[in-house]
Amino acid sequence: MSATPSASTAHSTGPVSAPLSAPLDWPAEGVARVPFRVFSDPEIYAQEQERIFRGPIWNFVCMEADVAQPGDIRTAWVGETPVVVTRDHDQKLHVMINRCAHKGALVCLKQRDKQDSLTCVYHAWNYGLDGQLKTVAFRHGLKGKGGMPEDFDSTKHRLQPLRVATFCGLVFATFSDQTEPLDQYLGAPMSKFLERNLGRPLKILGVHSQMIHNNWKLYAENVRDSYHATLLHTFYTTFKVNRLDMDGGIILSDKKWHHISYAKRATLDQAGEYKNANVHSAKFESNLAGPELLKAWDEFEDGITHSIQTVFPTLVVHFTLNSLAVRYFVPRGVDKTELFWVFLGYERDDAAQEKMRVMQGNLTGAAGLVSLEDGCINEFVQRGSTTSPDKRAFIEMGGKVAESNESSRATEASVRGFWHGYRNIMGFN
């Protein structure tokens, strides 16, 4: 691994977590093995909050559409830290820790709100949409008694700001001054593909979340795991939405921790392996009784009909037929993660197109015909592995290294890519 622990942690801000009681020695096989301990150790979980979520990375916080107008307020999270996202009257976006400068209460409680300023309910300290403290109740006391001391300086108390950047309707924030500019963090291939999918006025079509009972990294692996897609999600394969025998591939970013997996439907040919292998998914012989569910139109010239893209650590964008959604996940404890779904269309969509996106909304989400298994599969790994912290996962499908593969998705390359990036930033060598 290239980065040393000191190099990667020097960037992080905020509290420095304690060293691990027992050091973590990564297996000699490198990214082709993952010690199960990383999914269940509360000390590692605490270190991740510091080195990753408060470290030199861009965290997705919300959609720009969530805070489209001046005065729009949205609560969100960066790792476990609650944050507030606002748009001020100069159209500027702010991301701040949702923690009052007085006694630390949450300042904003509602998921969404519209206000000219932010007022903490506890003692009514009032902040501008930019997080600057504006007024303190009874600052000068009552009837000449009480009040703040002479030297009280309201400019010294504000909501703690994070750095903010936006791209293609996505709002990102970082705690660290060291985080590279967002375009560099994403890199050209990742930015280009985000632009393909999100680079026009977006319209939110639906939102919900699901609580999954596993460590956040199991979901991060799961969305990069192109090996499982056709085996676990049997609805997909049956209806030829995503099959290994389609032309497709994997692209990893420079640091390997973001990825794109894509498939093209046009070149589908029935690979013999499917018919011969006793694959559960191949058994489902079905003609949909309600085929309008998969009514779709060709939206792009490039022939890609299915893609899933990740941005480290917790952002996912999928485009299945015409179903476009942003997913992101928030760690809620070492073995608990909230997975959010934001279904999208474009402002330019006509009624018929929006209707197709709505019907295809059945494919994904917490009740998704092709995705609902991911709600439980990572929990099965958590439950299976948590009592064996010294054992490790074996990840050699498609090789032992993390490299792009533009010809096949029968690989765990993107999963190894995630671990490559994770080990670097965590200093687990």
Next chain:
Amino acid sequence: MAFGTATATLWDSIKRTMSTPSVTAHATHAVDANTHHRISTLFTQYAHCLDDDRTDDWPGFFTADGLYQITTRENEAAGYPIGLMRCEGRGMMEDRMLALKIANIYEPQHACHLLGPAEIHPHTDGSYHARSNFSVFRTMQSGDASLFATGKYLDHVVNENGQLRFQSRRVIIDSRCIDVLLVLPL
């Protein structure tokens, strides 16, 4: 793929009917006790069908072109059309039931619906609008039983040759967050 104006118009009308008129607006026109009893029995039979795993029978509670939708209070308030599940017509309902039997993979689980009394109001065309509350408890393989969902049903019930069926059943759950996954209809 061609998708004509006729379909777009249909979609517009579906979107309009998605917001079921508030039943309280018709509070003065209550149904007679017998009708109330028959419709309440339909709701009970529907819940028992799901609780007893008779999933094959579930689409039969709807008209051939009936609508079944599960969404959240948050999506309703924002006017977002995509919830958690949407079946237009019995065919899609049958596909769902087939998928949960032979395609989808999940920990076996059982549901138990507890229904609240319904407010039911007649429509001038002989159909009925109803609103009722529910809670669903879910029991997992571990024996863990917990509250899975609470919310309300917004129904449009029609009489098809003496048989009451849902022309639409819209399920509005209170929480934005589903525990683990949602596979059985509510």
